[in-house]
Amino acid sequence: MSLPRVAPQQSLSEHYQQYLDQLAESGFSGDIEYSYASRLAVATDNSVYQKLPQAVLFPRNVTDLATIGELVNRHPLVKFSARGGGTGTNGQSLTDGIVVDLSRHMNQVLEINVEEQWVRVQAGVVKDALNDALRPHGYFFSPDLSTSNRATVGGMINTDASGQGSLVYGKTSDHVLGLTSVLANGEVINTTPLSLEEAQQQSRGSDTYSRILRQVIATCVEKRNDIIEKFPRLNRFLTGYDLEHAYNADEKKIDVSRLITGSEGSLAMVAEATLSLTPIATNKALVNIKYDSFESALRHAPAMVAASATSVETVDSTVLNLAKTDIIWHSISELITDIPHKEMLGLNMVEYNSNDEQSIKERIARLEEELTQDAKNGTNGVIGYQVTFSKADIGKIYAMRKKAVGLLGKTEGAQKPIAFAEDTAVPPENLADFILEFRALLDTHGLHYGMFGHVDAGVLHVRPALDLCDPEQEKLMHQISDEVVALVAKYGGLMWGEHGKGYRSEYGPAFFGDMLFKELRKIKSAFDPHNKMNPGKICTPLDSSDTLVKVSDTKRATYDRTIPVAFKDAFAPAMSCNGNGLCFNYETTSPMCPSSKVTRDRRHSPKGRAGLIREWIRLLAKEGVDSTSLRAEQFKTSLWQRFKNSRSSEEDFSHEVLEAMNGCLACKSCSSQCPVKVDVPEFRSTFLSIYYQRYMRPMKDHLVANIERMAPLMASVPTFVNMFLHRRWMQSAIEKTVGYVDTPILSSPSLKKRLDKNVTHYDYDALASLNDTERSKTVLIVQDPFTSFYDASVVEDFVSLCTQLGYNPILLPFKPNGKPEHVKGFLARFAKTATDTAAFLNEVASLSIPMVGVDASLVLCYRDEYTKTLGSQRGDFFVNTVHEWLLGVPDTTWEQAATTPSTKALALLSHCSEKTALPASEKQWQTIFSKVGQPVDLVAVGCCGMAGTYGHEADQKEKSLAIYGLSWEAAVKAYPQDAIMATGYSCRSQVARIEKFKPRHPLQLLLAAVDNN
């Protein structure tokens, strides 16, 4: 059959379309998106639920938010829900109305007042971005949460987020000084604490804020005794509306912000917030205490809290073991080492903060004495401990802890850890017993799970593994959910101790009791009488017959279970995404998803792309594609038909998927940085291979895929080819016809010319006859198309470096690597290339002489894409990267080559694919340079924006340059040009085209150091 067209399943309803049309003409300055892809990108969060909205709006300012509300007054059926990072674990932001996403444009820090210790921000600012802005002033916004690198302040306010350190730093609500919010009817309200008299006076007005104040006084002041009696005394807030703290009885003050905080977007859209700041403690210490069991860790925690720790965090062995298999462990392996002959089954991370260095040192010394005794005597289950005073190291350990939830998702098989009872809170003194019973409950159902939590606050995180595609297991989830509600009640706690209610809102009436739940509904009526804001969450207005959302509502699995197994297997990485949003990491120096960072468009993130693929394969199945397999070869379409399909204007959701895939740089950061290793380039190639069975390929794809065949020919006459490429008209013609810009210039003289005289040519028989000593002094250079033909001086210098170090370098004949074919989805051709090249490299490998490839990203293709494509046919040849090979050069050789040590540091800017796949590589380069006495700064940069050929594609150039601006531009400007080293060919080319100078490969500076000898 031919590949069918897939029409989006759900079109906009008429009243929403009318609303959006009017909004577009209303002066609304934000973005209005209602493509199926845009809607799907916000149809999930980190919960198990899925709900397709009608549209997504991206407001730019308070006026835009007010316009959204004002216009809704004329459209009774239109509903909406605010959204920030979309990291909710219980579907809080999901809606079938309109999503109002504040994260794209409303993300600025507006004002910092150090003297009065407050900051004013737009609600879409990411929590870590806020703290980056505050750090130079010596302050921070102290409520913490694991998702701090992608969750927004608006989301934190609306879930009253808190986490590590909450005993000392409190919850978000403790730091809200004032809010500017927009009500469902478009009215803008500014809420700051008011004296009771002021509130009473204002409540006499006729606007909505007056109505709200009247209700707040009636509920929070007049029913105060009932409220105090009902609510348990916990460090965590109950989420619902904070009736207790909206009225401060001691100070006789009313604070409406306290109601909005934790309201899960059901009362108002928060536009701006004024937040109090906390000074950063000058001294910190983190004591990592290792235990013989998780229970020992839990039972010991209260003693740490009593000893005035700032925070105590606990993780169990499941989480620890998962962390050990993740890229993150490289940064902390020295800080949490194993104890010989003992098994570490629990870990407490105990933090102490102080502005007095002496006092913190004394406190830690006392604790160390106790812990040493414990470890010696086997008391408290302590088996060892480690202390660190370095803030950088403490940050690294917390990064591991923050990744824990994501890591739990990394389990084999259909049963995946899911969030539904993941944030219970009980009084800390009950925690250990509660956990034992909770474990027994999960064990009874035979479930696997990992546990960690803020033991100081009695909060436990657990995600039992279930396969919700199995209807029986979905039922089990509902059953366990009910059982956990009963269990937390027994221990005087809460089921929603940290992450909010969302779809657990159905438990609200029973938890609050009839009387108080009615008061919540009255509050809702005062703010949003027509139930337009995030309907179904927390409660409904008093007079409304609308229902609450329920744990049993439609889940992502409802859709996933209709996808044939063979389709799931073909796109396995897309299926495994659990939506935790780590790929939205805002940090510009992190390699994680440059396309997501630069566009701030969720479709262009690994999560967005995975979601689109899932829907695409689901729809293909509905269109009747053979459910037993999903491969390009099974679709047959004549060239003529493809040509006609390409010219047709018929709607096809596949085009929307293509757009998202085309935005991907194939940098592969997701494949190692994502906790569950969602490898977008892998499924992107498969998608492209199938998509182009129905449509014509663009010329540039053919150009890229053929680069390895054309480059050797062109490189044999570089002067001639370059003469054309240098011409402006030629570049412009290439851009217009092929869609390719800044076409790279070939190396002249060619590599062949440069090396003809001073390198031995490959001769298998001659090499096979070498004796062991000769073999150990020989190195085989595996060519790649980029360095050999476009950056030949690097290969030439590598040859010289090998010679200087006493080795005999031999250049292997050029064999296509195939990566460009793979990137563009020419998978059948790639398989052929990989088969041929692997056969050659296996033959060479039989010589037992080290092979080295100069460009690491192409070397990595031999390890990853070759293995996935060829399986056992790949053979076991091994190509080293340059640094891997240099690490094996004996110390004595370096000693002979060593020069006068340098005092001026060089700057290493590593290729993102290389440092994410080989996390130790940067430090290893540092080690290599230390052997010639050369200090090296490891510069934190993300992607350079070039990524092979992405930066040369005309329609991506603007984004490519913007990605460079995120982290590379400043890093490159911070060092003298001659000190900058870049490991990637792409990165060197990108710097060259933007800065007009080409940084060198580290091996070239190493050669310079050795040459100086």
Ligand SMILES: Cc1cc2nc3c(=O)[nH]c(=O)nc-3n(C[C@H](O)[C@H](O)[C@H](O)COP(=O)(O)OP(=O)(O)OC[C@H]3O[C@@H](n4cnc5c(N)ncnc54)[C@H](O)[C@@H]3O)c2cc1C
């Ligand atoms: C791996 C993982 C770990 C987590 N760890 C923690 C933790 O340690 N502590 C913790 O508290 N939570 C944690 N969470 C839950 C989640 O990150 C928090 O609830 C966070 O505050 C949500 O922020 P967000 O920007 O992603 O909000 P979203 O998920 O987008 O929205 C959350 C709610 O806030 C509302 N909302 C968002 N912005 C606005 C606005 N401007 N105006 C009105 N309403 C708005 C939405 O309607 C929704 O109801 C974790 C989640 C994950 C996935």
Ligand code: SF4
């Ligand atoms: S792609 Fe990975 S990091 Fe992103 S949401 Fe999915 S699982 Fe999380």
Ligand code: SF4
């Ligand atoms: S390969 Fe790079 S650009 Fe593409 S989705 Fe993964 S991280 Fe993003």
